[in-house]
Amino acid sequence: MxxxxxxxxxxxxxPFSIHIQCRDYLVSQEIFTVAHCASCGLLFTNPRPSLDEMxxxxxxxxxxxxxxxxxxLQDKVYMKVKRRMLSQKLSLLKKHxxxxxxxxxxxxxxxxxxxxxxxxxxxxxxxxxxxTGAFVKGATEQGIDAIGFEPDFSAREVxxxxxxxxxxxxxxxxxxxxxxxHAITLWxxxxxxxxxxxxxxxxxxxxxxxxxxxxxAPMGNSSDAVMYGKYWAAWDLPRHILHFTPSTLxxxxxxxxxxxxxxxxxxxxxxxxxxISEQYKKKEKQLEKTGKGQxxxxxxxxxxxxxxxxWSNLKAITGASPWSSQTFVFVKPADKLK
Ligand SMILES: [Zn+2]
Numbered sequence: 016m017x018x019x020x021x022x023x024x025x026x027x028x029x030p031f032s033i034h035i036q037c038r039d040y041l042v043s044q045e046i047f048t049v050a051h052c053a054s055c056g057l058l059f060t061n062p063r064p065s066l067d068e069m070x071x072x073x074x075x076x077x078x079x080x081x082x083x084x085x086x087x088l089q090d091k092v093y094m095k096v097k098r099r100m101l102s103q104k105l106s107l108l109k110k111h112x113x114x115x116x117x118x119x120x121x122x123x124x125x126x127x128x129x130x131x132x133x134x135x136x137x138x139x140x141x142x143x144x145x146x147t148g149a150f151v152k153g154a155t156e157q158g159i160d161a162i163g164f165e166p167d168f169s170a171r172e173v174x175x176x177x178x179x180x181x182x183x184x185x186x187x188x189x190x191x192x193x194x195x196x197h198a199i200t201l202w203x204x205x206x207x208x209x210x211x212x213x214x215x216x217x218x219x220x221x222x223x224x225x226x227x228x229x230x231x232a233p234m235g236n237s238s239d240a241v242m243y244g245k246y247w248a249a250w251d252l253p254r255h256i257l258h259f260t261p262s263t264l265x266x267x268x269x270x271x272x273x274x275x276x277x278x279x280x281x282x283x284x285x286x287x288x289x290x291i292s293e294q295y296k297k298k299e300k301q302l303e304k305t306g307k308g309q310x311x312x313x314x315x316x317x318x319x320x321x322x323x324x325x326w327s328n329l330k331a332i333t334g335a336s337p338w339s340s341q342t343f344v345f346v347k348p349a350d351k352l353k
Contacts, residue, residue, distance in 0.1 A: 056263055101150060101153050109157065141221065198222070205232055224349040232259045249340070278342065278344065289319075289327070296316070
């Protein structure tokens, strides 16, 4: 474990106040702490596992991001939601790519290249932390030249089997040409990164001027986060080491030289996260009673999750609090061409 003495976003020196303490219900059953930086508002896991220790906390069949077998109710919900979210993410990607780059193509060059406004085969993108490669595959099917980065070997193998172009080492990442990419996407990945600042600076170099960066993350001040408190599943300690809010995520992008453009909701996350949060609540009660956690399915937690997820989305629609998860869209300014 390592203890941070300065804020990973603004560099302010500690000590930091405790925002919340939660159990890792997924793997270790240990309690971890989320610290709060009074200066910039960042929430971060502190102390946190070092990069080398991190893999110990991913050893669970329940870690669905990389799992292929679907058994429980929340897995089924997750798979359904995942398919729906995939098409939403692809539309968002194409919308911003066309907005940023098609405008730069003259009518003549578009004809020469045999493309029209809805075509996307001119674009080259990187999906960082691509998991088993669903997004890369989806983008490729839309005619985008897409490559994935995934450090986990088994996830990478699944991706490769699907014919997805995927890399997994820092050397391979470093070999990508600067100013060569039209977009980089991180779907629920930035909250896992020990070196997020170095990575964002690297992404800035990899993107072409006008290139688009998509950062999707859970919002630590969303209504479902507040309602569920220490049971909120998107704390996901200690796998999530950063816990963003709209202002801190915006700042993270801007500090690396990006212009903030837009934010978009991921409305299904509120229901999915609420469903797991209800199960964590149940697990905690069982732990208190028997000292042993157990997964159980009943209709009542699912109904409660549906109600709380809906309430969270309703509050987000009215602007009273952020969505459970949001995608922030940034652009590398054209005037910062090297
Ligand atoms: Zn700070």
